[in-house]
Amino acid sequence: MPFGAAREPSLSLRLTRAGVRDTARAERLLASPALVALLPDAASRLPDHLGDTADPDLALLSLVTLAEAVADDPRSAAGLAQALVGDEVARTRLLAVLGASSALGNVLAAHPHALAVVLDPEPGTGVSVDVVRAELLRAVGADPDSPVPVAGMQGSAGVDAMRLAYRTRLLRIAASDLTSVEPLTRLPATAAALADLAAAALEASLALARADLPDHGRGVRLSVIGMGKAGGRELNYVSDVDVIYVAEPVDGTDEDAALAIGARLAAGLARACSTASGEPALWPVDAALRPEGKNGPLVRTLASHRAYYERWASTWEFQALLKARPLAGDVGLGRAYVQMVQPMVWAAVGRENFVEDAQAMRRRVEQNVPRAEADRQIKLGVGGLRDVEFTVQLLQLVHGRADESIRSGSTLTALAALAAGGYVGRDHAAQLAVCYRFLRLVEHRV
Secondary structure: OOOOOOOOHHHHHHHHHHHOHHHHHHHHHOOOOOHHHHOHHHHHHHHHHHOOOOOHHHHOOOOOOOOOOOOOHHHHHHHHHHHHHOOOOHHHHHHHHHOHHHHHHHHHHHHHHHHHHHHHHOOOOOOOOOHHHHHHHHHOOOOOOOOOOOOOOOOOHHHHHHHHHHHHHHHHHHHHHHOOHHHHHHHHHHHHHHHHHHHHEEEEHHHHHHHHOHHHHHHEEEEEEHHHHHHHOOOOOOOEEEEEEEEEOOOOOHHHHHHHHHHHHHHHHHHHOOOOOOOOOOOOOEEEEEEOOOHOEEEOHHHHHHHHHHHHHOOHHHHOOOOOOOEEHHHHHHHHHHHHHHHHHHHHHOOHHHHHHHHHHHHHHHOOOHHHHHHOOOOOOOOOOHHHHHHHHHHHHHHOOOOOOOOOOOOOHHHHHHHHHHOOOHHHHHHHHHHHHHHHHHHOOO
């Protein structure tokens, strides 16, 4: 080496600079036969790119696992090699996904054909919910144009097909989100896409549940009402999906018989999303927000819901209903449910001790946060996501009785409307929105 010439940094040093924690293991992975077969100069090409990922160690490990998975699939192997060598956008998307989620890396390793979705720069957001719904219904052999879709597949085969279709679409959403130059700006669209995907999965799961019944559940109209973040189109990547079921008998079916059929459909839907199968479960379907909670019947008629809310509901239940919207099943019945509860929601402010009851509920939630986590609980802690959501919802309920412009299930949309209406200072609303977006983005990433 000529005197004074700069020495090339060692591989270990380059890996350290990229943020790799276990450099010895990383060096072994870079020399793995499967990866070298795809990319002979992996050790010189990859280290610098690993530094652009959330977890460089995970990204490299998942990449090697994927390389091993495509070893016997020439088409997928060629696509992976091209992404690593000749397509910067594709490489960035792939490594971003692999470095952010071991679960998504496992999907790619188990189903290498899904690699094409990650490498495709088509946006993962802005896709019509009808398109996503049709995609998942077709995956289980159901007709998207049918008013009551019934799956053409049954058992674990149908469940696995639905879950794979869900995760294939999820890969596209994640790849676009993780490589966005403005993820905070993109956050509402990402959360909405995740909520729409969850709704499509519920629709396909309901089609599977119908296929398991001898008459496909024709004696009942069943609607799945989304609550919480699913209802507000603010869903996380990892989250329960909160629902309420409403049912009505059809064709002269006895009401008790119809409710029994509806309960079987609801249980079948939840199993398709949540129980063990060849493909991992999606998420729990949580119906605990229904009237009487877990002690109440899983499925009720519209009249039964009305009777409960008129006589027995607590203040917090009307606050929760602010986000209610139909997600799956009978659309007309779902709309009728929302139209029935909305006047009650906006009249709730007239209840005795309304504000005090709402504040007491928020204090009870705070008391459930372990003291050691109080300062870093981004969801339930003081100044966290629930504080922002609670503040916005309380202002909506207080002023929304007279002002329909602030009635929205979306926290950010409602906050903007509150500012426009003069209920919150514009500067304060803007600052609160920025903080809320940031905390939601952290919630998405961890």
